[in-house]
Amino acid sequence: xDKVVQSPLSLVVHEGDTVTLNCSYEVTxxxxxxxxxxxxxxxxxLFMLTSSGIEKKSGRLSSILDKKELFSILxxxxxxxxxxxxxxxxxxxxxxxxIFGTGTRLKVLA
Amino acid sequence: xxxxxxxxxxxxxxxxxxxxxxxxxxxxxxxxxxxxxxLGQGPEFxxxxxxxxxxxxxxxxxxxxxxxxxxxxFSTLEIQRTEQGDSAMYLCAGGTSYGYTFGSGTRLTVV
Numbered sequence: 635x636d637k638v639v640q641s642p643l644s645l646v647v648h649e650g651d652t653v654t655l656n657c658s659y660e661v662t663x664x665x666x667x668x669x670x671x672x673x674x675x676x677x678x679x680l681f682m683l684t685s686s687g688i689e690k691k692s693g694r695l696s697s698i699l700d701k702k703e704l705f706s707i708l709x710x711x712x713x714x715x716x717x718x719x720x721x722x723x724x725x726x727x728x729x730x731x732x733i734f735g736t737g738t739r740l741k742v743l744a
Numbered sequence: 745x746x747x748x749x750x751x752x753x754x755x756x757x758x759x760x761x762x763x764x765x766x767x768x769x770x771x772x773x774x775x776x777x778x779x780x781x782x783l784g785q786g787p788e789f790x791x792x793x794x795x796x797x798x799x800x801x802x803x804x805x806x807x808x809x810x811x812x813x814x815x816x817x818f819s820t821l822e823i824q825r826t827e828q829g830d831s832a833m834y835l836c837a838g839g840t841s842y843g844y845t846f847g848s849g850t851r852l853t854v855v
Binding site for chain 1: 777779784785786787788789792794799800802835842843844845846847848849
C-alpha cells in the first residue's frame, strides 16, 4: 500500500533556528513530490521535486529529493514566527493521484 | 487570491440532504483535483480531471459522491444523502505539470 510518512509530527523552535522536516515515502510509480505550507486555510504550494539531488530554493526555504533512499527534506533557515504552520508533503503515485502525509506542525516562538 | 475559487466557503446541511460544491480554476489549469481533509490529517485524494475527462477516482469514494467538469473549466462535486462522516473540508486544486494550487476550500458540516 502506498504511504507517505512525515517526521517529526510536531516541532517547537525559537526564532532564528534552522529546522529540517522529513518526508519518506513508499509508492508505486513515483512521479513527483510536492511540499505545501498550511496555515488556517488551504495549503500553499512551496515546491515540486522530480529529480534526485537538485535543490529547490525559495528565500529561506529549500528542499531536496533522494529517489534512491525515498525521502525528501524541507529546510527552513532563520525561522520566523510567520513560518508557524503545518508543512505537508505529497507524493505522486501511479498515474494521477497524490498521496499526502499527515504533516509536520511547526511552531516558532518569538 | 490563489487563482482557484471555491464556493461556498461554508455549508451546513442536515443529514440526508444533497450538497453541491463548485470549483473554478484559472483557464491555464488543465488539471484539477478534489481532496477531502479532516482535522489533523493530510488531504485525502477523491478524484482527478484532465480537462473534462475524469481520469481517476478514489475507491474511498462511495456511490454517493460524484464529480463533473463538463467543459474542462469549472468543476462540481456533489454528495448525495449526506452523512455525519462527510463533515470535512473539501479542497479543489488546479494546476499543470509544474505544480498545483489549492482553493480556499468548502467546509461542510453535516448535522
